Amino acid sequence: xxxxxxxxxxxxxxxxxxxxxxxxxxxxxxxxxxxxxxxxxxxxxxxxxxxxxxxxxxxxxxxxxxxxxxxxxxxxxxxxxxxxxxxxxxxxxxxxxxxxxxxxxxxxxxxxxxxxxxxxxxxxxxxxxxxxxxxxxxxxxxxxxxxxxxxxxxxxxxxxxxxxxxxxxxxxxxxxxxxxxxxxxxxxxxxxxxxxxxxxxxxxxxxxxxxxxxxxxxxxxxxxxxxxxxxxxxxxxxxxxxxxxxxxxxxxxxxxxxxxxxxxxxxxxxxxxxxxxxxxxxxxxxxxxxxxxxxxxxxxxxxxxxxxxxxxxxxxxxxxxxxxxxxxxxxxxxxxxxxxxxxxxxxxxxxxxxxxxxxxxxxxxxxxxxxxxxxxxxxxxxxxxxxxxxxxxxxxxxxxxxxxxxxxxxxxxxxxxxxxxxxxxxxxxxxxxxxxxxxxxxxxxxxxxxxxxxxxxxxxxxxxxxxxxxxxxxxxxxxxxxxxxxxxxxxxxxxxxxxxxxxxxxxxxxxxxxxxxxxxxxxxxxxxxxxxxxxxxxxxxxxxxxxxxxxxxxxxxxxxxxxxxxxxxxxxxxxxxxxxxxxxxxxxxxxxxxxxxxxxxxxxxxxxxxxxxxxxxxxxxxxxxxxxxxxxxxxxxxxxxxxxxxxxxxxxxxxxxxxxxxxxxxxxxxxxxxxxxxxxxxxxxxxxxxxxxxxxxxxxxxxxxxxxxxxxx
Amino acid sequence: xxxxxxxxxxxxxxxxxxxxxxxxxxxxxxxxxxxxxxxxxxxxxxxxxxxxxxxxxxxxxxxxxxxxxxxxxxxxxxxxxxxxxxxxxxxxxxxxxxxxxxxxxxxxxxxxxxxxxxxxxxxxxxxxxxxxxxxxxxxxxxxxxxxxxxxxxxxxxxxxxxxxxxxxxxxxxxxxxxxxxxxxxxxxxxxx
Numbered sequence: 001x002x003x004x005x006x007x008x009x010x011x012x013x014x015x016x017x018x019x020x021x022x023x024x025x026x027x028x029x030x031x032x033x034x035x036x037x038x039x040x041x042x043x044x045x046x047x048x049x050x051x052x053x054x055x056x057x058x059x060x061x062x063x064x065x066x067x068x069x070x071x072x073x074x075x076x077x078x079x080x081x082x083x084x085x086x087x088x089x090x091x092x093x094x095x096x097x098x099x100x101x102x103x104x105x106x107x108x109x110x111x112x113x114x115x116x117x118x119x120x121x122x123x124x125x126x127x128x129x130x131x132x133x134x135x136x137x138x139x140x141x142x143x144x145x146x147x148x149x150x151x152x153x154x155x156x157x158x159x160x161x162x163x164x165x166x167x168x169x170x171x172x173x174x175x176x177x178x179x180x181x182x183x184x185x186x187x188x189x190x191x192x193x194x195x196x197x198x199x200x201x202x203x204x205x206x207x208x209x210x211x212x213x214x215x216x217x218x219x220x221x222x223x224x225x226x227x228x229x230x231x232x233x234x235x236x237x238x239x240x241x242x243x244x245x246x247x248x249x250x251x252x253x254x255x256x257x258x259x260x261x262x263x264x265x266x267x268x269x270x271x272x273x274x275x276x277x278x279x280x281x282x283x284x285x286x287x288x289x290x291x292x293x294x295x296x297x298x299x300x301x302x303x304x305x306x307x308x309x310x311x312x313x314x315x316x317x318x319x320x321x322x323x324x325x326x327x328x329x330x331x332x333x334x335x336x337x338x339x340x341x342x343x344x345x346x347x348x349x350x351x352x353x354x355x356x357x358x359x360x361x362x363x364x365x366x367x368x369x370x371x372x373x374x375x376x377x378x379x380x381x382x383x384x385x386x387x388x389x390x391x392x393x394x395x396x397x398x399x400x401x402x403x404x405x406x407x408x409x410x411x412x413x414x415x416x417x418x419x420x421x422x423x424x425x426x427x428x429x430x431x432x433x434x435x436x437x438x439x440x441x442x443x444x445x446x447x448x449x450x451x452x453x454x455x456x457x458x459x460x461x462x463x464x465x466x467x468x469x470x471x472x473x474x475x476x477x478x479x480x481x482x483x484x485x486x487x488x489x490x491x492x493x494x495x496x497x498x499x500x501x502x503x504x505x506x507x508x509x510x511x512x513x514x515x516x517x518x519x520x521x522x523x524x525x526x527x528x529x530x531x532x533x534x535x536x537x538x539x540x541x542x543x544x545x546x547x548x549x550x551x552x553x554x555x556x557x558x559x560x561x562x563x564x565x566x567x568x569x570x571x572x573x574x575x576x577x578x579x580x581x582x583x584x585x586x587x588x589x590x591x592x593x594x595x596x597x598x599x600x601x602x603x604x605x606x607x608x609x610x611x612x613x614x615x616x617x618x619x620x621x622x623x624x625x626x627x628x629x630x631x632x633x634x635x636x637x638x639x640x641x642x643x644x645x646x647x648x649x650x651x652x653x654x655x656x657x658x659x660x661x662x663x664x665x666x667x668x669x670x671x672x673x674x675x676x677x678x679x680x681x682x683x684x685x686x687x688x689x690x691x692x693x694x695x696x697x698x699x700x701x702x703x704x705x706x707x708x709x710x711x712x713x
Numbered sequence: 714x715x716x717x718x719x720x721x722x723x724x725x726x727x728x729x730x731x732x733x734x735x736x737x738x739x740x741x742x743x744x745x746x747x748x749x750x751x752x753x754x755x756x757x758x759x760x761x762x763x764x765x766x767x768x769x770x771x772x773x774x775x776x777x778x779x780x781x782x783x784x785x786x787x788x789x790x791x792x793x794x795x796x797x798x799x800x801x802x803x804x805x806x807x808x809x810x811x812x813x814x815x816x817x818x819x820x821x822x823x824x825x826x827x828x829x830x831x832x833x834x835x836x837x838x839x840x841x842x843x844x845x846x847x848x849x850x851x852x853x854x855x856x857x858x859x860x861x862x863x864x865x866x867x868x869x870x871x872x873x874x875x876x877x878x879x880x881x882x883x884x885x886x887x888x889x890x891x892x893x894x895x896x897x898x899x900x901x902x903x904x905x
Contacts, residue, residue, distance in 0.1 A: 245843055247739040250801040254835055255897045262739065263842055277739065296902045341905035358874055384903075467904075480896075480904055507901075511829040531831060533892050574801075642888075650889035 005029070007216030008069030008593035013041070014114045014136060016129060018200050019059060019121030023136045028115040033595075034688060037068030038558035039098050040609040041116050042084020043616055046096055047692065049120075052620045056088040057176060057199035059122040065167075065205070066116030068560030071106040072213040072312065074226045075588045076233060077562040079311025081106040083190040086620075087495055088178035089382065091447020091472035095494040096616040098557065099181070101167070103188030106560055107312035108165040111209025123201040126174075130160060132208045141203040145174060148376035149183050156206045168204035169194040170378025172432040177443035179380045179431070187319050187339045187371070188311065191380035192495065216594030225587055231281070232571040232580045234258060234508065235289040236318040236340075237500065237564060240572040241509030242289075246277045250574055253509035257295045258572075260288045266305040268323040273307075280572035286315040292340045293320035297348075297367065298359035309338050316565060320344070326361070327368045331422060337371040342384050346370035347424050349387035352395070354419035366421040373424055377432035383496045385446050385474040388466050393449075399438060402453055407436050447472025461634035464641075469496070470632050477503040479637050479652050483535040484662040485528075487654065488546040491631035491663070494617060500563050501549035506532065508570045514578055515570075522569055522582055523548065534649045538658050543665035548603075554613070555585055555606035607670075608687040611679050615692045618678055624701045627667075627677030633659060673703035724756040725771055729779045729796075736799035739843060741785070741808050744792045747772060787813040807843055815846060815854050820867050824881040832897065833870060833878035833890045872898035 004011050012025040013032065032041045042064040054060045063085040070078045079102045087097035109117070112133050119129075126141040144152050152168040165184055172180035173194025180194025197203075215222050234240035235258035241251045242258040260275035275288040287308055293301035304324045308317025321338040328335040339346070347370015354362040374381070381387060393399045394416070400408055415423040430439035441449050446468060450457050460468040469475040469490055476496035478486040481503035490497045506515070506529060516526035519541070528541035556563040568580040581587075583599040590596045597605070618624055640646075640653040647655075667674045671683045681702050684693035696702050722730065728747055735742045748768040751757050757767045772794075776782050783802070786792040787809050795805045803825075810818035819839060826834045838844065839851045846854070858864035866882045870891045876898050880890035 244838060244841060245804055245807060247736065247800045247804050247843075250803050251829075253830060253832070254838065255832070255901055261842060296905065345902070345905070384905075477904070480900065512831065513829070532896065533889060534831075644888070648888075649886055650892040652892075 004214065006033075006069075006593045006595055007214040008073065008589070009033075009037070010072075010110045010113050010115045010211075010213065012114050013066075013116045013118060014131065015118045015120070016136070016138070017121045018119065018123040018127065018138065018202060021123075021138050023138075025114075032115075034605065035609050035612065036555075036558035036605060037071075037115055038066045038080070038082035038560055039084055039554055039613070040068075040558040040605075041066040042082055042098055043096065043609060043612040045118055046084065046086070047612060047616055047619075050086065052622065054086060056086040056094045056178075056196055059120075059200070061086050061196060061199075062118055062120045063193060063196050063200070064116060064118050065105075065109070067106040067109055068115070068558050069593050070588055071115075071560035072108075072110030073215060073588075073592055074222070074313060075561070075592065076226065076229050077311070077314045077316065077565045078560050079103060079106050079314055080557065080560045080562050081109070081190070082557045082560075083182065083193050085193055085196045087192055088195050089192055089445030089447065089472050090494045091445065091451070093621065095471075095620050096613060097192065097493065097495040098498075099190030099193045100498065100557060100563075101182070101184060101188045101190035102311035102314070102562065103185030104165045104312050105167050105184040105188070105207065108163075108207045108209050110213050111211045112207050113209065113211055117205065119197075119200060119202060122199065126201050126203050128156065128168075128204040128206065129202065130156075130206050132160065133210060141201075144203050146171060149378050150186075150376050152204055153184075153186075156204055160206050160208055164206050164208045166204055166206045168378075169197045169202075170376055170432060172378040172380075172443065173198040174203070175432065175434050177379070177432060177434060178445050178448070179382060179386060179443045181378050181380045183375060183378060185311075187309070187337075187343060187375055189343065189375070189378075189380070191382065194378050194380065213592075215592055217591035222591050225591055227283075228581075229568070229584060229588070230283050230286065230315065231573065232568045232584070233286060233315065233565070234280075234570075234572050235260075236292060236316050237507060238504040238566065238568060238570065238580075239507060239509050240570050240578065242278070243509070246279075248277065248279045251509065251511060251514075255507065256509035257292060258289045258509070259291050259294050260285075264291075264294070264302055266291070266307055267303045268306045283315075287317045290316055290318055291320055292318050292344060293322055293367075296341070296344055297364055300359065300361065300364060304364065306336070311562070314562065314565070318564070322364070322368065324364060324368050327365050327372075330365065331369050331372075331425070333369060333372040335368075337368050337375075339371050339375065342381050343371065343375070345384070346374045346379075346381050346387075347421060349381070349384050350390055350424065350427070351416070351419045352391055353417070362419055362421065366419070366424070369421040369424045370428075373428040377428060379428060379431055379443075382445060383467075383474050383476055385466075385468065385496075386442060388468075388474070389446055389449060390442060392463075392466060398453065398455070402441075403437055407438065410436070411438075445472050446474075458635070462636055462639070464636035464639065466636075469634055471495070475634075479654055480532075482506045482545070483530055483542070483652070484538050484654060484659060485542050485546045485549065487633060487637060487659055488543070488662055488666045489549055491633060492550060493613075498563075499549055499553045500565075501552040501567055502545060504565070504567070505529070505570060510570060510578055517577070518570055518579060519545070521579070533652055535647055535652065535654065537647065537655075538662040538665060540665050540669070543662065543669040546666050547669045550610055551603050551606040552585075554609045555602065558606070558609055559585060559589060561585065561588075604687070608689060611683065611687055611689060612692070614672075614679055615684070615689065615696060618696060618701050619699070622699075622701075624676045624678040624696075624703055627663065627675065631663065631677050676703045678703045724751060725775050725778065727756070728771065729775050729782055732775075732782055732794045733796040733799055736796040739800070739804070739808075741793040741795050741805060744769075744772065744794070747794070785809050789813075804843065811844060815850060816857055816861070816864065818844070819851075819854050819879070820858065820864050820881075823867055823879045824883060827881040827884035827890070831885055831889075831893070833880035833885065833894045835894075835897070836869075836877040836879060870894050874898050 167184040181189035183189040239256035310317040525541040878894035
């Protein structure tokens, strides 16, 4: 058998046309090597195959599940699948975006022999896709339609085998609720895409692979590199400092997710496990560092912690598994649940108050009920925006005003106000089933809620507590993380930014002087970063950091590394001066694939991928004026509740003129036209995207000349 | 892990091993305890009245021959030892101050955190390992600090959850400390 030229990639992309029922494969390297995988493949397919003006639920829309060359290898944190499509909640016009799921799907798909799946068309009846190595079958899903994600996963696993990984939608996706997910491995979801799968009548994709991923380079070097990478890992979000004093630690910081400590126990494990002091050199104890339930829900969560759960080849285990016996009797649900971050807090986040306070038993029960319902019905929270909108709309009287009296009275608002988690049984199933005005509207996503109920987006943009940013989506690590850098990043996407490169650095827990020292090495100046809440005016190094953060996110999403963990430019190792290694991705890529690329060369590929996203946005918006029509900043960023001047210590609001300058510097760093915020023909050319420049040029979507900055919208 | 077996080595190596082992467990060891162990195990030779001096000499030699063995002592207190291979100086300082002066322990830590990161310090941390103060002791310290001239820079701020944070006005302005306390206590969970 002839050995593939490159390692890393499985070598094939599976294409499934649900309309015709046909499937086939394409050569990954031949067609997509220049965009690596993941979001790169997703953007490329949408550019090549889905014309502007296509609607998310049209059969002509495609949805691309793509991993990357590092998925399924031994590289840490490689369990990511990017799910790219036209985004149903992007408002007022659907544009390209991606959801990202961890779990075991990416690795299993690689072992089955595929780097990605392109789903197109629409089946004439509910189906599920069975992929067992090279056996691909479209199967009847009528008996699964209407079932929750858990039962669907179970039934398919019983048919195909226990090692099968199932990614499924719930009733929310089936019912074309835009705020819906696809989920694999119990709790690992890609938000926002469930209805696209529902529109194609595709209930689930089940994958079983018995192959392996070939490493092209020397195996000893690979093992050494993987060990090196492991040695640089911190806790979840690459927090490299423990949150309480530990014997070995020079520093500690209560803000980090490195919560392990002697005496802090996974008390619901049998026997209970003491997480211990977790010296960073003890790599076999990496998985004890993180307990996101304890981080988000407080000390009480330790009592209910069974263990951490996570993705293929990731020792971080950020999905904390909880066993809360009281919920079985009280709510009739499973006493075990698991998730992380927003998914963990899905139920809790609907409520303003709980009878026993914000860190008591009831909030934990609300989380358990929320996970049980949302992760079965397949509902998406949009980084908590659904819950923030709900609170706002209830407490300002909008819900009462907009609903018919009968519908309003059909909800137990007294329960809601008291913080009774059983209220979620009234609300969440109705969202998934589109039952009634309130549930249907909430399921649309913020932008369409505003439109449907004739509410002002400007009001959402003024209220910092709502965290709303633009285009129907919230901020995601904006000015609260890295000031101007966070703001720039949040202007760039068509959904919440989902970028962690910058916040993983500024939240890593190290003292500001150490962070500044690292910043000088990475971005050229100590001034690239400020201490939290002690911001300084914009400078070119912050623009460099923003570009770096954006490119690393796209790189991770295309290699199939986790941007919730990377980049690894800081580490817990005192002997390294807390340095990580900014060339880690290129070392892993080069050894795995055999395609030797320096960090700079790989960043150029990442830039190509990111600019492809920009080009798709320009094409589908039909304008090159992205600076004024896309890269907007909500008014709340410029406001301080106590009217303190900008750059005063203790405020994170920023100055409008300074952010105009920030965009100027960022566009310049990206080699984009400052006037429009659009890449120039030369930029596309430099990145090997000349055909895209030609297309956009013909449509009048290339900037004509470089101009001065315009006002921030 | 401390990798050597003490019984295979000289008294000096055994003591170094002991210091490292204690450090790995998060503990200091005092000069007095080291001397007692040496005497109890008959690891020193010579006339009885010379044994304490022999012990002192041995400890000096251990420090000369093992760069990771560090001596630390609070003012007027007995010397303690730790291994920098297994314990940071910051942690060792907490342990040594804990033995001598809780007020200074709290104030030093709060000042250091306020200057270094910068950030306020949650009060609850003093009830946890390695401080292990009781709630009453912590609040007793705060009362004494309020009346002590040398602690007037140590101030309190409260997050919206009602949790108290301490900060030093030498390094943090009150409004800044309040913002940082709210960020740690509430903001991080709301911005996951």
